[in-house]
Amino acid sequence: xxxxxxxxxxxxxxxxxxxxxxxxxxxxxxxxxxxxxxxxxxxxxxxxxxxxxxxxxxxxxxxxxxxxxxxxxxxxxxxxxxxxxxxxxxxxxxxxxxxxxxxxxxxxxxxxxxxxxxxxxxxxxxxxxxxxxxxxxxxxxxxxxxxxxxxxxxxxxxxxxxxxxxxxxxxxxxxxxxxxxxxxxxxxxxxxxxxxxxxxxxxxxxxxxxxxxxxxxxxxxxxxxxxxx
Numbered sequence: 001x002x003x004x005x006x007x008x009x010x011x012x013x014x015x016x017x018x019x020x021x022x023x024x025x026x027x028x029x030x031x032x033x034x035x036x037x038x039x040x041x042x043x044x045x046x047x048x049x050x051x052x053x054x055x056x057x058x059x060x061x062x063x064x065x066x067x068x069x070x071x072x073x074x075x076x077x078x079x080x081x082x083x084x085x086x087x088x089x090x091x092x093x094x095x096x097x098x099x100x101x102x103x104x105x106x107x108x109x110x111x112x113x114x115x116x117x118x119x120x121x122x123x124x125x126x127x128x129x130x131x132x133x134x135x136x137x138x139x140x141x142x143x144x145x146x147x148x149x150x151x152x153x154x155x156x157x158x159x160x161x162x163x164x165x166x167x168x169x170x171x172x173x174x175x176x177x178x179x180x181x182x183x184x185x186x187x188x189x190x191x192x193x194x195x196x197x198x199x200x201x202x203x204x205x206x207x208x209x210x211x212x213x214x215x216x217x218x219x220x221x222x223x224x225x226x227x228x229x
Contacts, residue, residue: 030083034218037079045071052189058117062189063196065203069173070189072210076166077105080218084156094153097141097160104134120186124178128171135167152221159217162210169206173199 049067052059062070081102085095108130115122138160149157176199181187190196190203 030087034079034083037083038075041074041079042071045074058120058186059188060186061191063192063200063203065192065200065207066190068207068211069203072207072214073166073170076163076210076214078102080159080163080214081105084159084221087156089152090156091149091153093141093145094149094156097138097145098156100137100141101134101160101163104130104137116183116188120184122183122188124174124183128174131167131171131174135164135171138164138167155217155221159214159221162213162217166210169210173202173206176202 045067048070049062049064051057052062081098084090084098085102087095112122112127115126142157142160145157177190177196180190180196180199190199192200
């Protein structure tokens with residue numbers, strides 16, 4: 001029997017739409033993407049600190065404590081809100097809260113960087129005002145939420161509480177820094193000197209509490225059962 005005759009006798013059948021839909025789908029593990037993003041940002045923060053301390057650039061030297069706090073703030077205000085905003089297992093109101101938090105800081109970043117490096121007109125009061133407005137927005141959005149939420153949303157909102165506390169700590173840090181130095185003089189960071197001793201000690205305390213709390217709540221969020229929408 002020839003090959004063409006065998007093909008006519010036993011034609012190759014293409015899978016139907018229902019069968020194709022039943023095939024396993026390859027999905028990206030958001031957990032590893034989250035961990036990778038935090039890792040990349042941490043490396044970038046370390047490189048930034050080396051640059052500030054060795055190249056005499058705008059902003060001045062930065063201490064280890066303030067580098068860790070800067071990295072923590074970037075993770076807490078950009079990476080965590082972004083991933084929780086895109087987390088489809090959460091209800092829309094919870095995702096919306098993290099979306100607004102992410103967008104608030106995403107809009108601030110280019111404006112702040114422009115003012116810092118091109119006009120040198122940044123003031124601590126600008127950052128404090130933005131933090132207060134963002135904190136107020138989060139409080140309002142949480143007030144509007146229904147008290148009846150799935151367990152996973154409740155866990156995610158504990159992260160939101162931590163981020164609100166983080167904003168309060170950042171406001172305190174900026175206020176204390178404003179008493180010791182001025183961005184108008186080109187000093188944007190606390191150096192590892194006796195002059196900034198109190199700010200650095202406060203930063204060490206903040207990161208010693210903040211990092212474990214953030215990692216713990218992130219791990220708790222991943223273990224909660226998903227909400228079926």
